[in-house]
Amino acid sequence: MIGKLIQHAPALNVRPRSHRGLMLAATCASTIGLMLAGTSAAFADHEDWYEPSELQTSCVENVNGLGEADNCTFEPWTKRNFTGDVTRVSGDTVNCTDINATKSISWAQSTSETNSISVSVGVEAKLSAIYTVSIKTEYGHSWTSSTTETATDTAPVPAKSVAWIERGVAMQEVTGRMVHRYPKRRHGHYTWYTYPTLTNADPEALDFDTIIFRTRPMTPDEASNLCGLAASTAGVDSEAGTASQPTEKVLQQGKPASTINAVPDAASQPRGQSAAD
Numbered sequence: 419m420i421g422k423l424i425q426h427a428p429a430l431n432v433r434p435r436s437h438r439g440l441m442l443a444a445t446c447a448s449t450i451g452l453m454l455a456g457t458s459a460a461f462a463d464h465e466d467w468y469e470p471s472e473l474q475t476s477c478v479e480n481v482n483g484l485g486e487a488d489n490c491t492f493e494p495w496t497k498r499n500f501t502g503d504v505t506r507v508s509g510d511t512v513n514c515t516d517i518n519a520t521k522s523i524s525w526a527q528s529t530s531e532t533n534s535i536s537v538s539v540g541v542e543a544k545l546s547a548i549y550t551v552s553i554k555t556e557y558g559h560s561w562t563s564s565t566t567e568t569a570t571d572t573a574p575v576p577a578k579s580v581a582w583i584e585r586g587v588a589m590q591e592v593t594g595r596m597v598h599r600y601p602k603r604r605h606g607h608y609t610w611y612t613y614p615t616l617t618n619a620d621p622e623a624l625d626f627d628t629i630i631f632r633t634r635p636m637t638p639d640e641a642s643n644l645c646g647l648a649a650s651t652a653g654v655d656s657e658a659g660t661a662s663q664p665t666e667k668v669l670q671q672g673k674p675a676s677t678i679n680a681v682p683d684a685a686s687q688p689r690g691q692s693a694a695d
Contacts, residue, residue, distance in 0.1 A: 591617045
Protein backbone atom coordinates (compact mmCIF):
# COMPACT_ATOMS: atom_id res chain seq x y z
CA MET A 419 0.00 0.00 0.00
CA ILE A 420 2.80 2.36 0.92
CA GLY A 421 4.62 1.54 -2.35
CA LYS A 422 1.49 2.35 -4.31
CA LEU A 423 1.12 5.77 -2.63
CA ILE A 424 4.70 6.67 -3.37
CA GLN A 425 4.31 5.69 -6.99
CA HIS A 426 1.36 8.06 -7.56
CA ALA A 427 2.38 11.01 -5.37
CA PRO A 428 3.23 14.09 -7.53
CA ALA A 429 6.52 15.94 -6.96
CA LEU A 430 6.01 19.22 -5.03
CA ASN A 431 6.60 22.61 -6.80
CA VAL A 432 7.65 20.95 -10.11
CA ARG A 433 5.81 21.47 -13.38
CA PRO A 434 6.69 19.14 -16.23
CA ARG A 435 7.70 21.02 -19.50
CA SER A 436 5.76 20.07 -22.61
CA HIS A 437 7.45 19.01 -25.83
CA ARG A 438 6.06 22.15 -27.45
CA GLY A 439 7.78 24.35 -24.90
CA LEU A 440 11.09 22.62 -25.44
CA MET A 441 10.83 23.02 -29.21
CA LEU A 442 9.96 26.72 -28.84
CA ALA A 443 12.96 27.34 -26.59
CA ALA A 444 15.28 25.57 -29.02
CA THR A 445 13.88 27.54 -31.95
CA CYS A 446 14.40 30.87 -30.13
CA ALA A 447 17.98 29.93 -29.22
CA SER A 448 18.74 29.02 -32.83
CA THR A 449 17.21 32.26 -34.10
CA ILE A 450 19.24 34.36 -31.66
CA GLY A 451 22.39 32.47 -32.65
CA LEU A 452 21.79 33.16 -36.34
CA MET A 453 21.09 36.84 -35.64
CA LEU A 454 24.34 37.18 -33.69
CA ALA A 455 26.27 35.35 -36.39
CA GLY A 456 24.78 37.58 -39.05
CA THR A 457 25.67 40.69 -37.04
CA SER A 458 29.26 39.50 -36.64
CA ALA A 459 29.49 38.77 -40.36
CA ALA A 460 28.15 42.22 -41.19
CA PHE A 461 30.80 43.88 -39.04
CA ALA A 462 33.51 41.59 -40.42
CA ASP A 463 32.56 42.36 -44.02
CA HIS A 464 32.17 46.13 -43.71
CA GLU A 465 35.64 46.64 -45.19
CA ASP A 466 34.59 45.00 -48.45
CA TRP A 467 31.96 47.52 -49.55
CA TYR A 468 34.31 49.36 -51.92
CA GLU A 469 37.23 48.41 -54.11
CA PRO A 470 40.47 50.33 -53.40
CA SER A 471 40.43 51.59 -57.00
CA GLU A 472 36.95 53.08 -56.44
CA LEU A 473 38.06 54.85 -53.28
CA GLN A 474 41.17 56.18 -55.02
CA THR A 475 39.18 57.39 -58.03
CA SER A 476 36.67 59.17 -55.76
CA CYS A 477 39.47 61.51 -54.66
CA VAL A 478 39.28 63.31 -58.00
CA GLU A 479 35.89 62.48 -59.53
CA ASN A 480 32.43 61.11 -58.82
CA VAL A 481 32.10 57.32 -58.52
CA ASN A 482 28.72 55.61 -58.86
CA GLY A 483 27.46 54.45 -55.47
CA LEU A 484 30.26 56.26 -53.65
CA GLY A 485 30.26 59.86 -54.82
CA GLU A 486 33.29 62.13 -54.57
CA ALA A 487 35.42 62.56 -51.47
CA ASP A 488 35.54 65.92 -49.73
CA ASN A 489 39.22 65.51 -49.10
CA CYS A 490 42.00 62.96 -49.66
CA THR A 491 45.32 63.10 -47.82
CA PHE A 492 48.29 60.79 -48.28
CA GLU A 493 50.27 59.78 -45.16
CA PRO A 494 53.71 58.35 -46.11
CA TRP A 495 55.02 55.48 -43.98
CA THR A 496 58.25 54.29 -45.59
CA LYS A 497 60.55 55.40 -48.39
CA ARG A 498 62.99 52.97 -49.99
CA ASN A 499 65.70 53.70 -52.57
CA PHE A 500 66.90 50.95 -54.88
CA THR A 501 68.35 50.36 -58.35
CA GLY A 502 65.88 49.49 -61.11
CA ASP A 503 66.32 46.78 -63.71
CA VAL A 504 69.21 47.37 -66.10
CA THR A 505 67.98 48.25 -69.58
CA ARG A 506 69.47 49.66 -72.78
CA VAL A 507 69.17 53.46 -72.97
CA SER A 508 71.26 54.44 -76.02
CA GLY A 509 71.77 53.64 -79.66
CA ASP A 510 74.92 52.11 -81.13
CA THR A 511 78.23 53.93 -81.46
CA VAL A 512 80.72 52.38 -83.90
CA ASN A 513 84.51 52.54 -84.02
CA CYS A 514 85.54 51.73 -87.59
CA THR A 515 89.26 52.37 -87.03
CA ASP A 516 92.07 49.95 -86.31
CA ILE A 517 92.82 51.47 -82.90
CA ASN A 518 90.89 52.04 -79.69
CA ALA A 519 89.00 55.34 -79.77
CA THR A 520 87.34 57.36 -77.02
CA LYS A 521 83.68 57.82 -77.83
CA SER A 522 80.93 59.93 -76.26
CA ILE A 523 77.56 58.18 -76.07
CA SER A 524 74.39 60.13 -75.26
CA TRP A 525 71.50 58.34 -73.61
CA ALA A 526 67.97 59.10 -72.41
CA GLN A 527 65.58 57.24 -70.11
CA SER A 528 61.96 57.98 -69.21
CA THR A 529 60.24 56.61 -66.10
CA SER A 530 56.63 57.01 -64.96
CA GLU A 531 55.02 56.67 -61.57
CA THR A 532 53.38 53.33 -60.82
CA ASN A 533 50.72 52.65 -58.20
CA SER A 534 49.87 49.26 -56.69
CA ILE A 535 46.21 50.30 -56.82
CA SER A 536 45.23 50.38 -60.48
CA VAL A 537 43.30 53.45 -61.69
CA SER A 538 42.95 55.20 -65.05
CA VAL A 539 45.84 57.25 -66.43
CA GLY A 540 43.92 60.50 -65.99
CA VAL A 541 43.05 59.72 -62.37
CA GLU A 542 46.63 58.68 -61.59
CA ALA A 543 47.97 61.99 -62.89
CA LYS A 544 45.65 63.90 -60.54
CA LEU A 545 46.42 61.63 -57.58
CA SER A 546 50.12 62.22 -58.17
CA ALA A 547 49.64 65.86 -57.15
CA ILE A 548 48.37 64.65 -53.76
CA TYR A 549 51.28 62.24 -53.34
CA THR A 550 53.81 64.91 -54.36
CA VAL A 551 52.80 67.35 -51.62
CA SER A 552 52.92 64.72 -48.86
CA ILE A 553 56.18 63.09 -49.97
CA LYS A 554 57.97 66.42 -50.33
CA THR A 555 56.72 67.48 -46.88
CA GLU A 556 57.66 64.20 -45.16
CA TYR A 557 61.01 63.49 -46.80
CA GLY A 558 62.03 66.79 -48.39
CA HIS A 559 62.34 64.84 -51.61
CA SER A 560 61.04 65.39 -55.14
CA TRP A 561 58.22 63.34 -56.65
CA THR A 562 56.80 63.75 -60.15
CA SER A 563 54.38 61.65 -62.19
CA SER A 564 57.01 61.16 -64.93
CA THR A 565 60.73 61.82 -65.35
CA THR A 566 63.07 61.89 -68.35
CA GLU A 567 66.81 61.90 -67.70
CA THR A 568 69.51 62.49 -70.31
CA ALA A 569 73.30 62.42 -70.10
CA THR A 570 76.46 61.72 -72.08
CA ASP A 571 79.12 59.26 -70.96
CA THR A 572 82.57 58.79 -72.45
CA ALA A 573 84.53 55.54 -72.66
CA PRO A 574 87.08 53.85 -74.96
CA VAL A 575 85.63 51.71 -77.76
CA PRO A 576 87.90 48.94 -79.10
CA ALA A 577 88.86 48.90 -82.79
CA LYS A 578 86.13 47.73 -85.17
CA SER A 579 83.60 47.46 -82.36
CA VAL A 580 80.09 48.59 -81.47
CA ALA A 581 79.31 50.26 -78.11
CA TRP A 582 76.18 51.27 -76.19
CA ILE A 583 74.97 52.28 -72.71
CA GLU A 584 72.73 50.31 -70.34
CA ARG A 585 71.36 51.72 -67.12
CA GLY A 586 69.57 50.72 -63.93
CA VAL A 587 67.86 53.92 -62.83
CA ALA A 588 67.77 55.09 -59.21
CA MET A 589 64.26 54.34 -57.97
CA GLN A 590 62.19 55.28 -54.94
CA GLU A 591 59.33 53.28 -53.43
CA VAL A 592 56.93 54.90 -50.96
CA THR A 593 54.30 53.09 -48.89
CA GLY A 594 51.57 54.80 -46.93
CA ARG A 595 47.89 55.39 -46.30
CA MET A 596 45.46 57.51 -48.29
CA VAL A 597 42.76 58.96 -46.05
CA HIS A 598 39.43 59.46 -47.88
CA ARG A 599 36.88 61.74 -46.15
CA TYR A 600 33.27 61.99 -47.35
CA PRO A 601 30.53 64.58 -46.67
CA LYS A 602 28.09 61.83 -45.63
CA ARG A 603 28.55 58.43 -44.09
CA ARG A 604 29.31 55.61 -46.49
CA HIS A 605 28.03 52.37 -44.94
CA GLY A 606 28.36 53.96 -41.51
CA HIS A 607 31.70 55.72 -41.98
CA TYR A 608 32.80 59.23 -42.97
CA THR A 609 36.43 58.13 -43.41
CA TRP A 610 37.86 55.29 -45.48
CA TYR A 611 41.46 54.23 -46.13
CA THR A 612 43.48 52.72 -48.95
CA TYR A 613 47.11 51.62 -48.82
CA PRO A 614 48.99 52.28 -52.08
CA THR A 615 52.61 51.45 -52.81
CA LEU A 616 54.14 54.01 -55.17
CA THR A 617 57.31 53.71 -57.26
CA ASN A 618 59.09 56.26 -59.39
CA ALA A 619 62.54 57.35 -60.53
CA ASP A 620 64.55 59.37 -58.02
CA PRO A 621 66.66 62.02 -59.80
CA GLU A 622 68.09 63.13 -56.44
CA ALA A 623 69.59 59.73 -55.60
CA LEU A 624 72.10 59.27 -58.43
CA ASP A 625 74.35 57.14 -56.22
CA PHE A 626 71.74 54.38 -56.67
CA ASP A 627 72.23 54.46 -60.46
CA THR A 628 74.00 51.64 -62.26
CA ILE A 629 75.54 52.63 -65.61
CA ILE A 630 77.19 50.01 -67.81
CA PHE A 631 79.19 50.62 -70.98
CA ARG A 632 79.01 47.58 -73.29
CA THR A 633 81.05 46.80 -76.41
CA ARG A 634 81.30 43.95 -78.88
CA PRO A 635 83.16 43.35 -82.15
CA MET A 636 81.27 44.25 -85.31
CA THR A 637 79.61 41.58 -87.40
CA PRO A 638 80.66 41.20 -91.06
CA ASP A 639 77.47 42.97 -92.18
CA GLU A 640 78.13 45.89 -89.81
CA ALA A 641 81.74 46.16 -90.99
CA SER A 642 80.52 46.35 -94.57
CA ASN A 643 77.38 48.49 -94.14
CA LEU A 644 78.53 50.89 -91.40
CA CYS A 645 82.22 51.20 -92.11
CA GLY A 646 82.67 50.10 -95.75
CA LEU A 647 85.16 47.46 -94.59
CA ALA A 648 85.69 43.96 -95.88
CA ALA A 649 83.84 41.36 -93.85
CA SER A 650 87.11 39.63 -93.05
CA THR A 651 88.22 42.62 -90.98
CA ALA A 652 85.30 42.34 -88.55
CA GLY A 653 85.67 40.79 -85.12
CA VAL A 654 84.25 37.39 -86.02
CA ASP A 655 85.04 34.04 -84.52
CA SER A 656 86.19 32.19 -87.64
CA GLU A 657 85.29 28.78 -86.24
CA ALA A 658 81.82 29.65 -84.94
CA GLY A 659 81.07 32.21 -87.63
CA THR A 660 79.38 34.50 -85.09
CA ALA A 661 80.31 37.76 -83.43
CA SER A 662 82.09 37.56 -80.06
CA GLN A 663 80.09 38.12 -76.85
CA PRO A 664 79.83 41.71 -75.53
CA THR A 665 82.20 42.92 -72.85
CA GLU A 666 81.18 45.44 -70.21
CA LYS A 667 82.65 48.23 -68.14
CA VAL A 668 80.67 49.44 -65.14
CA LEU A 669 80.87 53.22 -65.12
CA GLN A 670 78.81 53.50 -61.94
CA GLN A 671 77.57 50.84 -59.52
CA GLY A 672 74.35 51.51 -57.61
CA LYS A 673 74.35 51.34 -53.82
CA PRO A 674 72.42 48.63 -51.94
CA ALA A 675 68.76 49.43 -51.29
CA SER A 676 68.02 51.53 -48.20
CA THR A 677 64.77 52.32 -46.37
CA ILE A 678 63.63 55.31 -44.32
CA ASN A 679 60.66 54.81 -41.98
CA ALA A 680 58.28 57.68 -41.41
CA VAL A 681 56.29 55.81 -38.75
CA PRO A 682 57.80 53.19 -36.39
CA ASP A 683 55.12 50.54 -36.89
CA ALA A 684 54.58 50.95 -40.63
CA ALA A 685 55.34 47.29 -41.33
CA SER A 686 52.46 46.18 -39.09
CA GLN A 687 49.84 48.38 -40.74
CA PRO A 688 47.06 46.78 -42.84
CA ARG A 689 47.32 46.74 -46.62
CA GLY A 690 43.64 46.55 -47.64
CA GLN A 691 40.87 49.12 -47.63
CA SER A 692 39.27 49.77 -44.24
CA ALA A 693 36.94 52.22 -42.55
CA ALA A 694 36.96 54.42 -39.45
CA ASP A 695 34.55 56.59 -37.40
